[in-house]
Amino acid sequence: MRKYCIFLLVVAILISLPGCYRLRSSKGGGEISTVNQRTLNASDVALPPGYKIELVASGFTFPSAVAFDAQGQLHVIETGYSYGEVWGEPKLIRIDAQGKQTVVAKGARNGPWTGITFHNGSFYVAEGGQAEGGKILRISTTGEIKSIIDNLPSVGDHHTNGPVIRDGYVYFGQGTATNSAVVGGDNAQFGWLLRKPDFHDIPCADITLTGQNYESENVLTPDANDKATTGAYSAFGKSTTAGEVIKGALPCTGAVMRVPLEGGKPELVAWGFRNPFGLAFSADGKLYVTENGYDDRGSRPVWGTGDVLWEVRQGMWYGWPDFSAGKPIRSDEEFKVPSRSPVKPVLQNYPNTPPAPVAIFGVHSSSNGLDFSTNNSFGYQGQAFVAQFGDMSPGVGKVLRPVGFKIVRVDVSNGVIRDFAVNRGKRNGPASWLGHGGLERPVSVKFDPSGQVLYVVDFGIMKMTDKGPQPQTGTGVIWKITREGI
């Protein structure tokens, strides 16, 4: 009997130790003390046998993506804006074979420049548009900038992303204004609600609301006791009613759209994404997108939602703001913030049942830029490589250990994710958290034109505080990964 009791006790302890979630503090990768200078050491990064990583260039301020011109020269863009309300000048920078950096073009104070591609002699850049709305820019190799579409609804939490080009169209992602369709105090913390108090999410087609409203502090008035009631797809402080129809419009938020290369009106490709950040076509012509999942923040927080890799199908709705990775979030304990009520739906009916995801990444991993391996001499041909920026806890919600801060590969045929480039150490985390010289916050990846070299764009150090992100200028890095012996 005594042995039986001890056994039960041991079992209870074993299973209850991980259960004390509420008592444990957040230990996100950005929850670090200030790091004055970034050290760089490629040997602190672990790769599968046969691969090596090297430093290409450093000292960038918020780099987000790379592309190659017709001569195969490497070009980097710096965003010119970062969460934390740090504004700068977006730049297109050429890096020659000797590592010399030349600024090709400078953008307006309307960052972040989130993505770049090269096509038929020109660069195409997604301008995030935090100040005056998103744009797709065409930039010549000598630096002339022309906008092919502007006024995209991009002044909220998430921006204009991409772009990729296929069949005469520029495909791009447009993130949502909010975490889960309801404007709240979290958007004031981001900074934009005070600048654009009427901004909110825009559906791509007509939707009917359930009339769920959310009370929050009225952050637009100085009275701390003043309350605001806000419904979905509505400006801050505007409530909604059951059965209320919100008219769809283009451009919309939370969508993948496309525009002809010569410019024109946007066309809808697919919608119902939260933040469709990375776009890439696979060798067989399918379009894939990474989506950043919900956060545990704001008036309608959602818990435990992973980032997602989707195959994009024409006209399909992918579930935001009532589904996560194809699963309904309503009344499901899986998505309920601990100690709070279950999440209620804001849509009365749905355009379609969301499809199944290709893969589900770590919660708060911020799985961003992706590219496909097309050359078997690099290996893993046909698999997607995804850069994980890493958690922004505690602002996005609590994590027990750093999530992301690495490069993963995805077998898109079965959804299996494996780490590809990770920092060495007893635990996973950014170099600043681990105290060494490896990866910090990988934000995108891109194969060179030969498909034999994988370039990794490392945004640099971003410390997370109670007051929000504190990104550190001049700490961005470009790495490259090759397979040895080829």
Added chain:
Amino acid sequence: MKTIVGLACMILSVFLFVVVIQSCASRKAEAIKGKQFVPANARVANGERMYMMHCDKCHPGGEAGLGPAINSNPAPQFIKRFQMRHGLGVMPAFKKNEISKKDLRDISKFLRAWKHY
């Protein structure tokens, strides 16, 4: 009295043992281990797919993330299956319509293989 002290010591020992185990490195990534993980059979491969679909987002690669590490959790597989089916604390329960009995066992097979590859 002697029995109570003995029992208390045993509990404390077990507690410390578990804490030590849980603080040990739980990393199983191919890059860290320096070798590739290849599922030994179809059940393990299916278990990995099911793990990716239902578990990996909170325990990426079996490491801690939103949830605690699984790789270093010494609880036997039947306890883990019980926890998956019934939930515990903030971990949700996965009913049979979400994870079938066979798939649940396959996840166990994968976790065992992943832990020891």
